[in-house]
Amino acid sequence: MKQSFLFANLIFILYLFTSCSSSKTIAGDATSYVTPIICAEEYSQKYNMQLDFMKHHFSGLLIVRKLPDNEIRILASTYFGLSLFDFSLRENEFHVNSCIEPMKKKKMLLLLETDFKNLFLSGKNIRIKKKSSTFEKRVTGRGFGKSVFYLSEFNSGHPEQIKIKHPWLRLSIQLDKLKENPN
Numbered sequence: 001m002k003q004s005f006l007f008a009n010l011i012f013i014l015y016l017f018t019s020c021s022s023s024k025t026i027a028g029d030a031t032s033y034v035t036p037i038i039c040a041e042e043y044s045q046k047y048n049m050q051l052d053f054m055k056h057h058f059s060g061l062l063i064v065r066k067l068p069d070n071e072i073r074i075l076a077s078t079y080f081g082l083s084l085f086d087f088s089l090r091e092n093e094f095h096v097n098s099c100i101e102p103m104k105k106k107k108m109l110l111l112l113e114t115d116f117k118n119l120f121l122s123g124k125n126i127r128i129k130k131k132s133s134t135f136e137k138r139v140t141g142r143g144f145g146k147s148v149f150y151l152s153e154f155n156s157g158h159p160e161q162i163k164i165k166h167p168w169l170r171l172s173i174q175l176d177k178l179k180e181n182p183n
Contacts, residue, residue: 037119037138037151037162040066047162047175049076051084054170056102058084062175064120072120089116114140115147115164115173144168 038045042065049062060078067073070091076084086097094113103109118126118140130137136159138149146167153160164173 036121037149037159038064039158040064040072040120042066042068046178048178050172050174051076052170052172060084061178074116074120085112087112087116089120091121111145111147111166111169111171114145118147118149119162119164 045064047062047064049058049060051058058078060076060082063075063077065073072089074085074087074089076086078084083098083100085099085103087099088095088097094117096109099109103112118138126138126140128136128138134152134154136149136151138151140147140149144166148165148167150163150165151159151161152163160177162175164175166172
């Protein structure tokens with residue numbers, strides 16, 4: 001009798017926690033489409049990039065360019081010229097042109113594909129958690145596939161600094177937009 005009473009109480013408490021959880025989304029429901037974070041242009045956009053994965057740290061440049069056939073080319077290299085990866089991105093296509101061996105794991109590439117699609121294409125299943133004139137937080141996925149995008153330092157409605165964190169994997173990517181030379 002006591003065991004069934006405890007079991008019933010446990011079920012009731014779990015039901016309360018799941019039904020009373022509040023997720024405050026600002027921009028519609030979770031299945032709505034959100035505009036891309038970075039709009040790829042016909043000219044090369046350059047970002048300082050810092051990639052931290054557990055104990056490993058890479059820093060360098062991320063160069064993004066939209067090609068005439070609506071392909072978005074994403075290239076990352078260290079400051080000394082070592083190419084980290086070269087990806088091609090189209091609507092639902094993601095092609096790995098080259099990638100260094102430590103990042104050539106299937107799950108890592110799938111995670112980067114999801115992140116870059118959310119950065120450069122209209123995202124689906126993204127929830128905007130917090131939004132102000134200077135800061136925006138977007139969340140997508142769950143569990144190991146969860147990504148949190150922190151956007152800040154807006155200039156003409158576009159973020160100058162982007163941080164992507166994967167809390168379960170200890171992976172973070174920070175992008176700081178480089179200023180264009182007037183020459």
